Amino acid sequence: MPRINLGRHTIDSDREITVFLIGMGINSPLRVDRWWPVFTAMPRMLKHLETDPGSGMLGYDLWALPSPLVLMYWESSEQLQAxxxxxxxxxxxxWRDFAQLTKDGHVGVWHETYVTTPGRREAIYVNMPSLGLGKAIGTTPVGRGSSTARQRMSVTVSS
Incomplete structure (x- = not known):
């Protein structure tokens, strides 16, 4: 069982962070020949990224149900695109393999990319193990000036 961080925690970051969500749709569960290669491609990519600290990937969380989904955090959208x-x-x-496997509609993929900036994002973790952005960049206990969502969203970064 993962270690629980007791109490209230938030993130403390003065940098831009890119959030990337990518998911897979298994439209024909019996067509394993179509969706299995797509399903197994992501773990290979994540392993590659984990072994390359210069890639810009800060961390990720992976879910299999109800539909495969990876939530990734990147230093920049440029590094993600690179x-x-x-x-x-x-x-x-x-991607080339996927393009061939999806022509008949048995499997699908979607993704979304968001660029977040300090003062325009907020995170709170209460009695939770490290996950999400907190796992990717670390957390800090909630303290004076960060006890409400409004305070955490209005953080001004000094230059």
Whole structure:
């Protein structure tokens, strides 16, 4: 069982962070030949990214149910895009394979990208293990000036 961080925690970051969500739709569960290669491509990409600290990926969380979903945190959208276009990384071949496997509609993929800035994001974790953005960049106990969502959203970063 993961270690629970007792009490209230939040993030403390003065940098831009890119949030990337990617999910898979298994439209025909019996067509394992179509969705299994797509399903197994993501763990290979995550393993590659974990072994490359310069990739810009800060961390991720992975869910299998109700539909496969990966929530990733990146230093920048440029680094995310660089990984996607890198011929030496596992993404391009997986994308090519996916394009062939999805022509008949048995499997699908979706993704969303968000760029967040200090004072325009908020996070709270109460009696929870490290997860999400807190796992990716670390947490700090809630203290004076960060006890409400309004305070956490109005953080001004000094230059």
């Amino acid at each position: 990984f996607a276009a890198d011929a030496d990384a596992p993404h391009l071949q997986a």
